[in-house]
Amino acid sequence: MLREYTGADENDSIRWTKVSEMMDGKPSFLRKSDWMVQSSKQKYIFLAFCLVPTFIMFCIFTLYPLFSGLYYSFFDWSGASANREFVGFDNYVRLFNDAIIPRTIIHDYFLVATKIIGIMIMALFFxxxxxxxxxxxxxxYRIVFFFPNIMSVVVIGILWTFIYNPSMGLVNSGLEFLGLESLARPWLGSETWALPSLVLPSIWAGIGLFLLMLMGGISNISKSYYEAAEIDGATEWQQFWKVTLPLIWPQIKISVLYIIITTLNGSFILVQVMTGGGPNNATHVMGSYLYQQAFEQYNFGYGATIGVMILVLSLITVLFFQFLMRREKVEY
Amino acid sequence: MKRMNGKLLLLFIAMFMLAFVVACGGNGDTEEAGTDTDDTEDTEDTDGSSDDGGASDGDGEISGDLEIQYFVGGYGDSWWKEVISDFQEEYPDVNIIEHAGPNINEEMRSRWVANDPPDVVYIDGAGSSETQMVEDGQLMNLDEFVQDIELENGDALLDSFIVEPATYDGEIYSLPLVFDTWGTWYDRALFEEKGYEVPTDFESFMSSMEEIKEAEGIDPFVTSGQHPYYFLRGMLNPAFGAAGGDELLADVTTGAEGAWTSEPVVEIMEKVERMAQEGMFDSGLGALNHTQSQMNFLLHDNAFVPVGFWLPNEMANDIPEGFEFGFIPSPMQDPGEPYAIVPDLRPLAIAENAENPEAAKAFVEFVFTREYALSFSEHTGAIMNLTDVDLSQSDDVPVYLTEANEMINDPEQVQIYHMPHPMSADLEQPIGDALMSLMLGNSTAEEFVEAAEAAAANYRN
Structure with a gap:
């Protein structure tokens, strides 16, 4: 269908001819000749029919909250009453003077970096x-690896909180069993170790989906390339670097972008469940800090400002990575 | 084709503009609506006060829908059910609508934001803040109304509170219903069996913890690290009260200049530093939430936990056999001084925009009786904020409560100190963060008071 549609840019009639060709064997009303000389009005009606409902939904559920968030960021509002006061850019000034904000940004990008490396290496390997x-x-194995993806993130958070529990958790008892008591520590309760401890559950929960995406990409590669490479004397390792990797690059790129977006917007769930941002802000990410400000400290306007910051940073990061990972499409 | 693109683009731009106008315009509308209702609020208020006499005189005129919002937490909801059904019998024409549950504050938030609040609200639990509600003008001024309320034997309600209502610029907006207080809990059975000393002041507290640490091989003290304000409210506030009275307590609560770096505060924080250095805090407490810290205490992973009277009722299903709750006011004071207690009150209030203020007032008046105070202790294991309630006459009231009640009423043993109002979350949060660092042994008392003073300066601005 896509090929026919691209054709439409050059000449409308070609498009409809091709479509009608495709429709051969379909009910006769679909082949009516008036499709060939379709008036522009009909075209618009059809387009509107396809686009308008979706666009209205998009406006209500995406654009409206987006602009509301932007709008509220200019107010001093507790979020719990109807009173609010317009304060201009005060919330943004506060954002730049808040010593916790840079820490939350660093924590977020720490999670982005470790998750990209951990998930991509392991998903690719598997x-x-x-x-x-x-x-x-x-x-x-496919089912086993995908299993965490069908679990709620909240459940994963609670599960791992038990695994990390200092006295009865799996990690510390495992270390003790191995005779490595000196390595046992209160993982989530330590200012140093709490954030690194969040990486493991994030990776564990993330692998499955990307594993399936990459497997789809790999199984689409024709076997003949590998056979040809083998005849040329390429080792398994060379085959991976020269055949597999270039051919699944689009999937890798999408996976990385997806990890970035979900981490910047969604990592707060795990933080909220496992540490609540503590101890002493050691694990606060932008999202959890937003939640704390908006719903625990009753600074909804400031929370909205943090939301705007998350949006801007996510956009910049995604654009940057798209630029970084651009490659010519490889075809053999 | 180009023409078509242009038209499409126009269409999109038009829709985009529409979305923007809807997004912003909608808010403008609600805001206007907000101010509109603000105007009507005043008239409604005066209506309410004039009807007030009628409401207290007889029951015939009270009718219509009465919406009651109450949080259900550690105290459960059985007491509320009893009171509400009694009220229904007394006023059959009223149609009572209950909004209750552990998340009710979040669930009802949209109603408050839309200026369509319930009539009566019991302010307790996560997501509620009396201070915030007063600042936002959501609560009715009860100053005149409360003067006329009497208990069943004719005592004036205002003279019968254990702790007087919080005032904001001298005006009363809420009536303290539940008298809770943070204190330090221990397992009385364990202490009796092993002969551990029940602390009477900070020094005996330290020696008792040292003994337990050695004998039991545990870190003796636990609290929720996810909510560092537990330690602030449960241990530090009584310590501030004991060291500097109501004045110091008010200064640290409002973030007065120099309060956090003052000498008594520094001395108290050095005590906390000592607890951290000597390994009295549970090493994993940094990650513990409310329930986990209480569970640790019940499992004898720790020996002391500072929380309120809700503990036994909330953990009722998890209490190990042979466990016996013991309660003392947090022993942070110097030897020779009485214990200090800072009550934590959970108030009942009427919404400024209540649709049925007469019924709301009738309900509030109905609730404050000594009979219900006794039944509150039976149902919840906590105390209602009324004096002269004889808890010993009922077998359903737990032992720790009768004891605590006696202790609280004996000024030689316990001094009661008052905060002007709860600490604002904007001050409590950063101080709690710095406190966590101190308790984990990552900073010193000196660094803590500097951080707290900076947070207070920030808060004042």
């Missing part, structure tokens, strides 16, 4: 293993 190594239990 994807290659499950598709190329002809493991009999591949479907089983």
């Amino acid at each position: 994807a290659v293993a499950l598709t190329q190594l002809k493991i009999k239990e591949a479907p089983f």
